[in-house]
Amino acid sequence: MADSKTETKSREVNAQLKSGKRKQAGSGKDNARLMHHLLAQMIRIRRLEEKSYELYTREKIRGFLHLYDGQEAVAVGVMEVLEREDAVIAAYREHGQALAKGVSMNSIMAEMYGKTTGCSGGRGGSMHLYDKETNFFGGSAIVANGLPMAVGLAQAYKMQKRSSLACCFFGDGAVGEGEFHESMNLASLWELPVLFVCENNLYSMGMPFELAEAETDLLKKAASYRVEGERVDGMDVTAVLEAARKAVDYIRSESKPWFLECQTYRFRAHSMFDPERYRDKSEVKEWKKRDPIKMFSERLMDEGLLDEKQLADIESQAQQEVEESVGYAEESSDEPIETLSRYVYSDMKNSE
Numbered sequence: 001m002a003d004s005k006t007e008t009k010s011r012e013v014n015a016q017l018k019s020g021k022r023k024q025a026g027s028g029k030d031n032a033r034l035m036h037h038l039l040a041q042m043i044r045i046r047r048l049e050e051k052s053y054e055l056y057t058r059e060k061i062r063g064f065l066h067l068y069d070g071q072e073a074v075a076v077g078v079m080e081v082l083e084r085e086d087a088v089i090a091a092y093r094e095h096g097q098a099l100a101k102g103v104s105m106n107s108i109m110a111e112m113y114g115k116t117t118g119c120s121g122g123r124g125g126s127m128h129l130y131d132k133e134t135n136f137f138g139g140s141a142i143v144a145n146g147l148p149m150a151v152g153l154a155q156a157y158k159m160q161k162r163s164s165l166a167c168c169f170f171g172d173g174a175v176g177e178g179e180f181h182e183s184m185n186l187a188s189l190w191e192l193p194v195l196f197v198c199e200n201n202l203y204s205m206g207m208p209f210e211l212a213e214a215e216t217d218l219l220k221k222a223a224s225y226r227v228e229g230e231r232v233d234g235m236d237v238t239a240v241l242e243a244a245r246k247a248v249d250y251i252r253s254e255s256k257p258w259f260l261e262c263q264t265y266r267f268r269a270h271s272m273f274d275p276e277r278y279r280d281k282s283e284v285k286e287w288k289k290r291d292p293i294k295m296f297s298e299r300l301m302d303e304g305l306l307d308e309k310q311l312a313d314i315e316s317q318a319q320q321e322v323e324e325s326v327g328y329a330e331e332s333s334d335e336p337i338e339t340l341s342r343y344v345y346s347d348m349k350n351s352e
C-alpha cells in the first residue's frame with residue numbers, strides 16, 4: 001500500500017501523541033500539534049469526498065456513492081483514541097472512517113475506480129472498503145450489518161485474551177433493525193469490548209429520525225440492555241475525542257460495551273441518486289453554520305493555535321494528496337479478463 005507524505009506524518013503524530021497522551025494538557029506544543037492533526041484529518045476527508053463527487057459525475061467512479069461531508073468530526077474524533085490493533089467496522093458511508101483509520105487514500109481512490117490496486121482489489125467499490133493491515137473490516141451495504149460483526153470480533157479478542165476492542169460505526173437507521181438489538185444484548189450479556197458509535201444524522205435515506213422511532217432517546221435503548229453510554233455533539237471534534245476517550249477507557253478497564261451517540265448531519269444527499277425532497281434547503285443551510293471544519297478552524301484561530309499560513313499548508317497538502325490518489329487510480333490496472341472470476345467461483349487448482 002503506497003503511503004503519502006501526509007499519511008506518514010499523521011501516523012508519526014499519532015504515535016507520539018499516543019505514547020504521551022496523558023501529558024497533553026501540560027504541553028502547549030503537543031496540544032497544538034494534536035489540534036492541527038485533527039483539523040488536517042477532517043480536511044483530508046472533505047477534499048476526498050469533494051473529489052469523489054466530481055469523479056462520479058465524470059463517470060470515473062461508478063456504482064453507488066455515499067458521501068460523508070458534515071460528519072468528519074465523528075470519524076476523526078473517535079479514531080484518534082483507537083489503537084491500530086482495534087477493529088473498525090463501518091457501513092457504506094465509510095471513506096472518512098477508512099481514511100482516519102489509516103487506510104491510504106491511494107488505495108481508497110483505486111478501489112472506487114474498481115482497479116486491482118484498490119484496498120479490496122477493486123471488487124468492492126465505495127461501499128466495501130476493507131484493509132487487513134489497519135484492521136478496517138469494511139464497508140458494508142447492509143444497514144446494521146456491522147453490529148453483529150463487531151460483537152463477533154470482540155468475542156474473538158476476548159477469547160484470545162487480547163486487549164483490542166471492536167468499534168462499530170452505524171447510522172440512526174440501523175437502530176430500527178433487529179441486528180442492533182441482538183448485538184447490544186449479546187455484547188452486554190457476554191461483557192464484550194465493543195464501542196457502538198451511532199452517527200445520528202437525523203435521516204435514514206428520506207426517513208426523518210423522529211418519524212421512525214417511537215423512543216428517540218437512544219441512551220434509553222442502550223440502557224435497556226444495560227449498556228452504558230453518552231450523547232455528544234458530533235460536529236465538535238474535540239468533544240467527540242473526549243467522549244471517545246472516556247468510552248475506550250471504560251471498555252478497556254471494565255471489558256464491557258459502550259454506546260456513543262454522535263449528533264451530526266450530512267450536508268449532501270443520501271447518495272448520488274437522491275432528489276432530497278424530504279428536507280428543506282434552509283435546514284441544510286442552518287446545519288452548515290455548524291460545519292465541523294469551519295467551526296474548529298475558527299476556534300483554533302481565536303485561541304491563537306492556528307494561523308492563515310498553517311491552514312493554507314494543511315489545505316494544500318490535502319489537495320496534493322487527493323490529486324496524487326487520482327493519478328494513482330488512473331494509472332492502476334483493471335482486473336484482467338482471465339482472472340475476473342477469481343474469488344467468485346471456487347478454484348480447486350489454485351487452492352491446492
Ligand SMILES: Cc1ncc(C[n+]2csc(CCOP(=O)(O)OP(=O)(O)O)c2C)c(N)n1
Pocket residue numbers: 093141142143144170171172173174201203204205270
Ligand atoms: C437491511 C437493509 N435495509 C434497507 C436498506 C436500504 N437502505 C440503504 S441506506 C438506508 C438508510 C440508512 O440510514 P442510516 O443508517 O441512518 O445511515 P445514513 O445513510 O444516514 O448514514 C436504507 C434504508 C439496506 N441497505 N439494508
Ligand SMILES: [Mg+2]
Pocket residue numbers: 171172173199200201202203204205
Ligand atoms: Mg442516518
